[in-house]
Amino acid sequence: MAQVLFLGGLGRSGTTLVERLLGELPGICALGEVVHLWQRDLRDDERCGCGSRFSGCTFWQRVGERAFGGWANVDVDRVHTLRDGVERTRHIPRLASAAQPAAQVREYASYYSRVYAAAAEVSGAKLVVDSSKHSALAHVLRAAGDIDLRVVHVVRDARGVAYSWTKRVARPETDGADEMTRYSPGRSALLWNAHNAAFGLLARRGVPVRRIRYEEFLADPRAAIIRLADFAGLAPRPEDLEFLRPGYADLRVGHSAAGNPMRFTVGRLPLRHDDAWMRALPPAQRRLVGAMCGPMLRAYGYPLNPQEAR
Template sequence: MLFLGGFGRSGTTLVERLLGELPGMCALGEVVHLWQRDIRDDERCGCGARFSGCAFWRRVGDLAFNGWANVDVDRIHTLRDAVERTRHIPRLASATAATDEVREYASYYARVYAAAAEVSGARMVIDSSKHSALAHVLRWADDLDLRVVHVVRDARGVAYSWTKTVSRPETDGADQMTRYSPGRSAVLWNAHNAAFGLLARRGVPVYRIRYEEFLADPRAGLIRLADFAGLPLHPEHLDFLRTEHADLRAGHSAAGNPMRFTVGRLALRRDDAWVRALPSTQRRLVGAVCGPLLRAYGYPLNIASEA
């Protein structure tokens, strides 16, 4: 399975939606939220239906657990709190991390992935959960071919995005997505991205892409990602891509960015509003906190050169 990782607001949903258009791939959204938002809260699937009314997810639940009613969500939450936290990553990265709790927690995800692959007929399912700790947990899952796509975006663009107010369509606008201050965002950007570097050093196949480069040439980017996933492409498989947009079908993303509800034309352009809109003091703060990794990923620290 293909795990899309990184820090939120880095473009993982966009990458997932485009990958989901390729033959042999099935995009599942952020499975990390499936247990609460879908099984418990019955929020909307990417296809627009309530989770309980989505035929795709109903079949997945039947195959994986003989019905979602048989899933002990409280137990999963207990396991999550015990093993799937950023602070647990050093322990998860050790050679002795494969405790019974880690393996049990990973097994719930593995069962969802296997069932989704069978229901969809896909050779590769995509989980865009992003969480670095979850990726470290999944490396201990039995019979799971884990491949990680590490999506990186300029920390200053990410910080600006986290300050914006975004409604959650799946709750009919009643709730809003989480917001972070630029300082908090910078600390989390460092922690999550560094964790994927550690995962690569533990032998997990990790392929890093930069949001900005991917959008500069999404066709070439998708070809490289499909090759990493082991799924060869033919030119006609990319017919849904146009010069500045993609034509998307409805999908079955369980949770994630509101973009998962987009059907039809999706504009493919970089969001560089932060260059003008993020105050200079905040740009300097984020640049200072994230400077070492920004340089490592090839981002210039001179804001003027990016404008």
Template sequence: MARVLYLGGLGRSGTTLVERLLGELPSVCALGEVVHLWQRDILDDERCGCGARFSACTFWKRVGEQAFNGWGNVDVLRVHALRDLVERTRHIPRLAAGHMPMDEVREYAGFYAKVYNAAAEVSGADVVVDSSKHSALAHVLRWASDVDLRVVHVVRDARGVAYSWTKTVTRPETDGAEEMTRYSPGRSALLWNAHNAAFGLLGRRGVAVRRVRYEEFLTDPRAALIRLADFAGLTLVPDDLNFLRPDHADLGVGHSAAGNPMRFTVGRLPLRRDDAWVAKLPPRQRRMVSAMCGPMLRAYGYPVFTEEA
């Protein structure tokens, strides 16, 4: 049974950073955003974090053989049909209560379980990391009998998330042909509330959930990684964290299936908070996001009102 550390939260909250650092730990295999594997990798043959096309990546070839006797045997249309049926944010209350068509829920979860178990076998890792983020998928995976699910709920100040979603970011895996999705601050505020609340509900349904604030993680990455390793059931020794320096991390090549451009970083990765929103998020938008997200900002320990730059 695969031990899976699922990184959840709204996009632009720092999950890729957390994943990259976790992936440097011994006995950990970071897979990227597996939720996108079916379309972007199997069908579209985008680039793995190692830089190779998915079809040419030795690691993913071996995972596909182990899981499905080859990726060509995966019925992607069936995966997409199941996704549309069960993996939607609006379905979360029914997923939490077990009121969904459970045969389909378990079938959909089974595709992910096969990937996780195969990746653990191929890599020899004790823990695999999926940074898919989607709250509905986390609720689906709760029903997978052959997955030991542990969820890391990554939270970032809603105003920082809102500003990040307005930025134009090219997707390197498409060789510059496509950009990452953008949302208005109002839209991202709604999503921030919904997805973060969904992870709180998951914890109340008996799933092991550990909340991590992006800002605190970067204040002391070493201590944060030790705590997450303990949560994942791993015991570290001091040398396991030698890749961490006071202001950066030294990263090796990874095999992230999908995610933001940081997954392609090899070598020095600066470890500093991205607080550009403090100066660049327009005051009106800042006030709007603060008002919309006020109760949950307060619950997570963030100030509801901030000084405007």
């Protein structure tokens, strides 16, 4: 049975950073956002975190061989059909309430469980990390009887998330030809509420969920990584954490299938609290997001007056 740590939350909340640091620990294989593997990698042949095209990455080709007898045997159209039918935010109430998951849910989950098991076998890791983020996918994975699922719910101040979604960010996988998706502050606030609430619902359905705040994670990354490793059933030794230094981390090459451009970083990665939103997000937009997300911001311990967050 594959042991899976699923990193969830709304995009721009820090899941890629958490994934990269966890991926430095012995016994962990970080896979990136597996939810995008079917289109961006199998269809579009984008670059792996190692820099190679997916079709040229030895690690992922070995995973495909173990999981499916080769990636050519995966019916991507079928995967997309299943995704559209079951893995949508609007389906979460049905996914959460079902005593027995539907056949389509089980079939869709099986594609992921086969990837996880193959990645663990190829890498020799005890635990694989999927930073797909999507709350609906986390609910789908409950239906996979052959994975030991644990979820890390990464939360960031909704106003910081909203500001991040307004920025233009080039996608290195496409050599700068495309940009990452952008949302208005109002739209990101709606998504922030929906996705975070969905992870609370997942915890009430019996899935082990550990919530971490991005800001607290950056305040003491070493302590945070130790706590997450313990949640995942691992016990890193002091020497396993030598890649973490005051203010930065030293990263090796990884094999993230998709995700934030940070997945391509090798070498020194600065670890600093990003509070640019306090200055750069216009006051009207800051108030809008604060009003829309106020109840959950308070529940997560965030001050509604951003000056108190300093």
